[in-house]
Amino acid sequence: MPASAPWSAAVGQGGGVLRSVDIGALELEAGGELPTVTLAFECWGVLNAAGTNAVLIQHALTGSTHVSRGDSEEDGWWEGLVGPGEVIDTDKYFVVAANMLGGCYGTTGPSSIAADGAPYGSRFPLVTIRDSVVAEARLADRLGITSWHAVIGGSMGGARALEWAVTFPERVRRCAVVASCAASTAEQIAFSQAQVLAIRQDPHFAGGDYYDGAAPTSGLGLARRIAHITYRSETEMEQRFGRAAQDGENPLHLGRLRPVVGGSFAGRYQVESYLDHQARKLVSRFDANSYIVITEALMSHDVTRGRGTLTQALTRTEGVQFLVAAVSSDRLYFPSQSQELAAALPGDVKVHNIDSAIGHDGFLTEVGTVGDLLRESFFAQ
């Protein structure tokens, strides 16, 4: 389909349905290439003839393209933000969300079938946030988007949004970086390493080539537990669970140390049961190799790589309007990291506070605040 014909006109404007395009071969920042890449995406609304009313919403680590329900049956992860008459009004804007390179929601990733007919598995290469952004730029080309009205993301999505603005400043008019940072820190790398190891050490991982056998679900579940703790604040967990025992279980039971069928243990604290639940939920919807690939990509996140100091790296974004926001209780992406980013951006950028006791996940749960900030900054009538 030629870029001159608004792509979105052919797919309907209700959106919320997964689509995909082939964007060809992709050379990778760390070396090597993916010989063919499919990008999966969803879109809502209609692209204007000039290709200038598009908004890109970038998902977080295990997020998907499903930002908003649209014509589907399932609520999106930022439900209420995108739609007719909503903050990002699909009567005016063409909204796109792409599944990140290496993901498992339709974009080429380790579970995709390589040229030889077998899944990539262990052969899937290291990809970076920048690789994903380059791939997404190709998607923008295919869709006929000349420059984004805004690129918006939280957490790893914020890293992707920022990298977009720095890599293609002429194609990004506004950029929202929520609960994110300019570069992953030592601690973020450390927690990531633990998560990656949890998966690699699962006997079912088989070096990444597990697709013809049992999946490394225990390892992926453990990775999620570790991650989820960092997504929540100490206070939130304490107020919600404290030291309470799970209903009908006794953490002080002598039998606690003995495994019950299925890998769980008798006598859990409520917070353990909660994390078991989070683990089960993720395991049922996510591929372990994709978890590793995207986590490694996030570890690589550093907008300064090859671009000098942070201030130097960000100079090229002079024409981009920024919205930087941090969750007050975030202890994975500390508000101080947002401050550091804002201070280094050209012009006078302030950090908006998302007031929440919940921790990092506040960027998802406080969708009302995020919406208000976006409306004020980028979508005022």
Place this chain on the structure above:
Amino acid sequence: MPASAPWSAAVGQGGGVLRSVDIGALELEAGGELPTVTLAFECWGVLNAAGTNAVLIQHALTGSTHVSRGDSEEDGWWEGLVGPGEVIDTDKYFVVAANMLGGCYGTTGPSSIAADGAPYGSRFPLVTIRDSVVAEARLADRLGITSWHAVIGGSMGGARALEWAVTFPERVRRCAVVASCAASTAEQIAFSQAQVLAIRQDPHFAGGDYYDGAAPTSGLGLARRIAHITYRSETEMEQRFGRAAQDGENPLHLGRLRPVVGGSFAGRYQVESYLDHQARKLVSRFDANSYIVITEALMSHDVTRGRGTLTQALTRTEGVQFLVAAVSSDRLYFPSQSQELAAALPGDVKVHNIDSAIGHDGFLTEVGTVGDLLRESFFAQ
């Protein structure tokens, strides 16, 4: 040996050498019993005839009885605090450190041989902080200690010290609780669960009965990595490592995703190499089952269990002089937990600040500050 003869006279006063006593069968708080328990300990100095000049120093999670070099060749974990002329002057005090119940430094634990001639392994029962304190009280009886001049501990050692004061207030004249708390919180339980699971999910764990085969070193190493991140502050890790690559390695190398011999991966960040090192060190000195047993004991820590509110539980410590101290940057045992404890203790107890940017481990690294606080509070001449 009769309790009337100062036990320490027979073992020499230089100390720093591992000793052990059989304290008989032990009924456990969660049910069941250990039919025979050996407690390993070290001691320094000489017990006076009245049995009143003894000081008990309680180790942390993976700590040992080796607080101080004494006559040994190896520095202790609180080196400089205990010895002739030191803060805890062994010319005046008889200092004891006992390996916790379930440990792997001489005290009966899962690697000990049960009555049937095989290691306990998976048969080792759930023990609590209280069980360990009851065992240590038996040790005090054997040593002829009528009441402790002081019971002192940091981190889990602080939990053990506090539990001593609450369980046997008539036998504890002073109690120092450093970088610890009245009860493990939801977050502490959550991080503990992740560590325990990391071990259990190691294929070599074999349900805990691995002593005739390979040990679950990968799992124990991962548990240590998770724990170690919580022992250090975000700031400390960032200033020390940032995003630096390990010497001679390239984290952006395409080969990063492929395992190298021995389970490590090409192209690590420096902080990953550091955590690999911490993991290797622990694995070479600690038993995985003991790690689980002691972690589960710490999860059980709650001085209020069966004793009403925190204030009610602590009322019985009216005659005990307390020293409560917190590390300013601790994000595992938050200073607020020390505040909560101090506020609930009888009388006017303030929280002393151990100023350190390092995080929880400050209770070990800031031995000078800990010594000053102990001197002022408990060992003034």
